[in-house]
Amino acid sequence: MRVSKLFGKTQREIPAEADNLSHQLLIKAGMIYQVAAGIYSYLPLAWRVFKKIENIIREEMDASGGQELNMPVLQPLELWQETGRDLAFGKGLFTLSDRRERKLALGPTHEEIITILASRNIKSYRDLPQLLYQIQTKFRDEPRPRGGLIRVREFSMKDLYSFDVDEERLDQSYKKMLQAYRNIYHRCGLIARMVEADSGAIGGKDSHEFIVITETGEDEVIYCESCGYSANVEKAQSIKSKSEDENPLPLEEVSTPGMATIEEVSEFLKVPKNKTLKAVFYVTDGELVFVVIRGDIEVNEVKLKNALRCYELRLATEAEVKEAGIVAGSASPIGIKGVKVIADESITLGANLVAGANKPDTHIKNVNYPRDFKFDLMADIAKAKAGEGCPKCGSKLASVGGIEVGHTFKLGTIFSEKLGAFFIDSSGASHPILMGCYGIGLDRLIAASIEQNHDDKGIIWPLPIAPYHIYLCPLYLENPEVKAAAENLYADLEAERLEVLFDDREESPGVKFNDGDLLGIPFRVTISPRTLKANSVEIKRRSEKESQLLLLDEAVTKLKELIKES
RNA sequence: CGGGGUGUAGCGCAGUUGGGUAGCGCGCAGCGUUUGGGACGCUGAGGUCGGAGGUUCAAGUCCUCUCACCCCGACCA
Structure with missing residues (x-):
């Protein structure tokens, strides 16, 4: 891709309303554009990142036995009334009427639909277990959208639902998903902490959240250094101080x-x-x-x-x-x-x-x-605080902020019972199917990745989710030798199917370097009269300060290796 | 929804107190000189001053209503 043709411009100044780091950088880099509160357009660079994350998630879901399907955004409101979740979501549910005045909801999640689907297609223990997922747009009328992509009203979620015959098998499915989640975060260059969580409007028993620790996070995690206990503050327990025993005195x-x-x-x-x-x-x-x-x-x-x-x-x-x-x-x-x-x-x-x-x-x-x-x-309706005692080991609790990038629930039978998803066991007895659900917000993953991977110059994309791998940056393009060398190298890299963003603009070095850093492309390849004198190009990793010279002839092979290793 | 704030060119802002010609910087277009970390000069394009109504000879500025956006809280991927 040539920068001169790329849709989306970097900005020197950032809009006043963006005060969150990932939001600022995404806008400054020209990657997203706000349409309304909590509603964004993705420009080509951000969309490439999105699709890479989507593919990583898809690979991990498929690898753990998931089957991808697709369910509708538009859902009859009656379905929500049946499970009582129209009330649980309350105003968070976007609703509308069709031409016949039938009430519809824009799906904020899909437990209802998937459970109905399961009830039609799972009849016997032989049909179990199942892991079904989709990657799809969700709508939630958030009381307050905020932080750029961190909290939006229209967002993409990977939601997987597990179906099992009993608690034990549910635990196995759950564990499988937890491992898949760890893989996903790792591949996206994120360090996510798994914590105990409240299950909120989704319902169910056990629940865990994956939190990426950031300075600007909106969630609080209470954790224990010594035994590893960690929980969202919504769920966290703690041992409170006790004053000395005294004999009761009269009122x-x-x-x-x-x-x-x-x-x-x-x-x-x-x-x-x-x-x-x-x-x-x-x-x-x-x-x-x-x-x-x-x-x-x-x-x-x-x-x-x-x-x-x-x-x-x-x-x-x-x-x-x-x-x-x-x-x-x-x-x-x-x-x-x-x-x-x-x-x-x-x-x-x-x-x-x-x-x-x-x-x-x-x-x-x-x-x-x-x-x-x-x-x-x-x-127990007490809020846990840092400094109080760990409920598991009694040591002192600490607290950090972060962004929730995933949430898993053991739903049990609450949905299958309400919506009639039963199976027949080997003895012919009927049971409700044990369910679990597992969500990852893709938009938020992008934001979290930037929060965790940046410096004062801009974004530092981890290679697996970077929009391009190489920033080809010729200086003094009006120099015919530079121009020819750059065009040749670009053609060679493209021929090797490497992902190259070619800065073919006749801009000053400062502008190009700054844009390259802002966009966060992992490898920068500089060509200038200076490097050509040594018949070479300069290679620099976005994440490192030092650069190295490579012979022009070897550049393609070497870059290929470097990208493969990363 | 409660509390706080902001709407003037693509972005960042001044102008509103005290009504009278629509401004600055960046960006954008053209030309020239530059340029290994956001260069400089000249020329130019770009505005329903968030919207509606009102007061006035005259409104970006005063009044009324309204909309949008942002921040703090309740919600959550």
Whole structure:
């Protein structure tokens, strides 16, 4: 490909709205163009990267026994109502009506469709196991698209679904996929960390995410250096500090004028935050919920949502709290009525705590559970923090940010039961098929790869996903010798079917070098009067500083070797 | 949806306070001189000032409504 003909221009300045690194570089390199919030066009260079990633994924899926198929984007909304996932996805589901006013959804994922498909085509244990996948466009009306390709509304996902006869076989399929995923990330030049995850709207039991650690990641991983435990913060557990055992003292009301937050109360009463109780109010599917948790711990809303088995969860407004007759700032589980109370397990860690009094400007000292209050449900709804104890080994937990580039779920039988995907075993008995699902976001993989492979000059593509392998960069093209040598070398490289981007523009060396670095092509081949004097070309890896001279005659063979080795 | 911000040439911005000729840099086109890490000179093209309505002799600037985009939070590949 000749740069002079390449569709898409590099930019010297980046649009103000791009503040994420991969987003900035993709735009600066002229690889993507934003059409609307979370909707992008891919220009030829980025599209080549996309297709390479797609092929790597396809190869790995096929190698582990997957069969590729294709399912529709347009899906009847009824199907979603049948599994209740129209509610689970809520507004995230793009919906529309056809000319007969039939409701349709744009598929955000395909468990429903694939399960129906399985129910028609899998009848016997002899038909199992199956690994079925597609690489296809998904639509999700994200509340807030962001970060360029990291979070978009229209994106490409490889989604594979496994079908097995029992848990044990499901585990085997699951393991197979985990290994395929590791291969994929490795081949894309990514270091991805596998962590325990919440299964969210997809549902199911075991779930893992693959997170690429980056500076600008939107996910948080809690992990343990010593035993290797790692989990998304949404799922992570931790051992919280416990205050010293004390004998319960009698309740005592204290005046706390104007003190509403835990900080204020703890400061005012000279009591550490972990010896206070905090009240937090949520509204879930229309109902007010009172959450009690130790003052120094934050509520993990994902865990809370799971504990309540609800679709919608949000913090209650002040008005809603007031309307329920609760005194914000001094709310207390003691003597509260008419509200569902959820307690975090942390309330058992410590004695003689400070809680609200359900009276303005008043708190109560020496509150002890179970002596002083009751609740409707106790669960682990605490957010884990770095510095707390590892749930597996007790060592100190740490935290890092990253981008989720893959998610796997053991679905079990939730979909097969709802949608009637059963098989007959060898004894003639009918069972629901055990399912798993496994997703990788391709667009995000591109973004993550840039986040992990770049320098201040631009992108450094790992060879397997680079749009081209060689940046052929002649200097002083108006010099006939340079011109002839460059054209010849270009023709020879093309003849060997090497992937060459030929910068045939009459630009200054600085412009060419900078563009080459920005585009991140792995090998740069420079030809100039200087190199020709030695009858040679200069070769430089994008990832390294040093360059080397190669004889012109040997250049093609040598480059071929270098690319093969990489 | 809650909070914050921005819309003026392809990109980055000034001009809005105090209404009166549409500006700068980069990029783009032509010519010339340069050029081993984003060169310089000259000439030129490019604008519904996000949109609609209003006030005014006159609106990029004032008023009303509206749309889009970005950032922080709830969502997730």
